[in-house]
Amino acid sequence: MKQIEVKKNILKSNEVLAEKNREVLNAHGIFTINFLGSPGAGKTSVLEQMIKNMKARHYMAVIEGDLYTTKDAERIEAHGIPVIQVNTGGACHLDAAMIEEALALLELEKINFLVIENVGNLVCPASYDLSEHMRVTVLSITEGNDKPLKYPSMFQRSDVLIVNKIDLLQFTNFSMEELYQDISCLNKDMKIFEVSCATGEGFDKLCDYFNTRLQQEGGEKHA
Numbered sequence: 086m087k088q089i090e091v092k093k094n095i096l097k098s099n100e101v102l103a104e105k106n107r108e109v110l111n112a113h114g115i116f117t118i119n120f121l122g123s124p125g126a127g128k129t130s131v132l133e134q135m136i137k138n139m140k141a142r143h144y145m146a147v148i149e150g151d152l153y154t155t156k157d158a159e160r161i162e163a164h165g166i167p168v169i170q171v172n173t174g175g176a177c178h179l180d181a182a183m184i185e186e187a188l189a190l191l192e193l194e195k196i197n198f199l200v201i202e203n204v205g206n207l208v209c210p211a212s213y214d215l216s217e218h219m220r221v222t223v224l225s226i227t228e229g230n231d232k233p234l235k236y237p238s239m240f241q242r243s244d245v246l247i248v249n250k251i252d253l254l255q256f257t258n259f260s261m262e263e264l265y266q267d268i269s270c271l272n273k274d275m276k277i278f279e280v281s282c283a284t285g286e287g288f289d290k291l292c293d294y295f296n297t298r299l300q301q302e303g304g305e306k307h308a
């Protein structure tokens with residue numbers, strides 16, 4: 086009983102802080118997305134493809150969530166994008182307090198598009214508001230068809246699903262038809278994009294979508 090109360094309190098205080106962070110982001114006109122998905126789904130790889138495609142048009146920055154290492158942040162830094170590494174020290178998700186600290190280290194007036202890569206996990210990160218304007222879940226086809234129904238909250242609480250590693254489709258028993266059926270049961274408003282970081286397929290369409298969203302949000306600090 087006590088444990089449930091504590092968790093509720095943590096989530097409540099997270100919401101309050103997330104709202105405060107959102108005000109800061111909105112005041113600076115920064116459109117923010119929260120990247121979620123299993124370990125190895127391809128979050129960093131998708132992000133790298135997006136950076137290549139979008140960095141000439143936007144002032145991007147990244148907050149990298151990782152348990153212990155700086156490996157993903159180093160990959161992002163190689164693209165010349167400001168990146169803040171948040172090491173959770175074992176915690177399986179990022180929270181609003183970590184984002185507040187990371188925001189304090191970024192030059193907010195120089196950014197219009199912020200991507201937060203959450204810790205790889207299909208469960209806990211779904212419960213934590215990180216002040217994002219959009220939640221994006223990356224699912225790779227090598228994870229199997231059962232994941233949306235087994236981990237429903239991640240898919241119910243996300244706006245966009247990126248189905249990654251479609252270059253490997255022919256080597257697996259993954260069914261796109263089953264995926265679309267399951268997603269339509271869980272979240273009929275979810276936008277789905279199919280991509281491959283290995284071939285680059287699907288990224289023009291995906292980045293067009295984000296560019297349009299950024300335009301709609303009135304991000305005026307174009308690079």
Ligand SMILES: Nc1nc2c(ncn2[C@@H]2O[C@H](COP(=O)(O)OP(=O)(O)OP(=O)(O)O)[C@@H](O)[C@H]2O)c(=O)[nH]1
Pocket residue numbers: 122123124125126127128129130131157204205206249250251252253280281282283284
């Ligand atoms: N064949 C193929 N491999 C891919 C694709 N995308 C990513 N990978 C590989 O999948 C592995 C994991 O990719 P990452 O981008 O590190 O995955 P991640 O979700 O960021 O992983 P964590 O941050 O550890 O949770 C790497 O070896 C990538 O090279 C793809 O579209 N096709």
Ligand SMILES: [Mg+2]
Pocket residue numbers: 128129130157202
């Ligand atoms: Mg990663």
